Amino acid sequence: MTPSAEELLAVARLYWGADLTYVFRQEPSPEDLRYQALWDEKNKEGPRWGALLKELRVALPECKVWDYTPPLANPSFGALVYPPYERVMSRPQYIWTVAGYLSILAPVYTVHCVRHHYLGKRCLDSKVFLGPIPLELQDIADTVARRIEADFGATALPLDIAQTPIPLYVNFMKPPETTLFHALFTSEPWNIP
Template sequence: MTPSTEDLLAIARLYWGADQAYIFRQEPSPEDLRYEALWDEKNKEGPRWGALLRELRKELPDCKVCDYTPPLANPSFGALVYPPYERIMSRPQFIWTVAGYLSILAPVYTVHCVRHQYVGKRCLDSKVFLGPIPLELRSIAEVVAQRIEAEYGATALPLEVAQTPVPLYVNFMKPPETTLFHALFTSEPWNIP
């Protein structure tokens, strides 16, 4: 069962500040200390997340599956799945990634897509698709969702809840742009390799 929006906001407030009082201080904020302590605890689950990634590689043998859990940068474990594509160097091309995030703050996850536009090896633009998954990527997204649910018992965070504005500072995201999505998963969903 997905926690309520109010419960998720209360959880997010434990780990993200409502102001920038500590931005220029040497010492960490109380929220920072709680966040770091939680990551210390969750890092013990690294082998479990690694097992999930190995299962994804077995179930999606034509795709490249990568761990995307940058230490302390995101409040989540991340899996990136790259469907097969042929790089064309001579003209613009769209390359898709399916991203699955399991929050460390609450028992919720999300699966969304990122579309990168390339010319050769140069990325011109990145666009995040939090809403409906494009048809050609749905089977991949479903496998990622099923694995996270089966391994962790987490529930998918509904898009309307994920887009709820929160009065919190999450890394470089500031109110009024900050949403529960940023507080629970990543403040830069487009910024993936």
């Protein structure tokens, strides 16, 4: 069962501050201390997440699958799946990534896409697609979702709940731009390698 927006906000308040009181202090906030302690606990699940990535590599042999779990940067384990593409150096092109995130704060996950606009090796722009997955990436996204559900028992967070604005500061996101998506998964969904 998917937690409500109110339940998820209550959880997020434990780990993210409602003001900037501690920004210029050297000591961590109570929320920072709880967040670090939770990551210390969740890091024990690293081998389990590694097993999920291996399963994805077997299930999606034509794709490249990478771990994207920067310690403490995101409140989630992350998997990035790169469909096959041929880089063309002489003209602009779009390269897609399917991103799956399993929150460490609540038993929820999300799968979305990022489209990078390249000219040669230079990325000109990145755009996040949190809504419907493009049809050509749907099988990959479904595979990622099924593995997260099967291996961790998490439920998909509906987009309308994920986009609920919250009055919290999450890394570089601040109200009124901050949403539950930022608090539960990543504050920079476009910023992936």
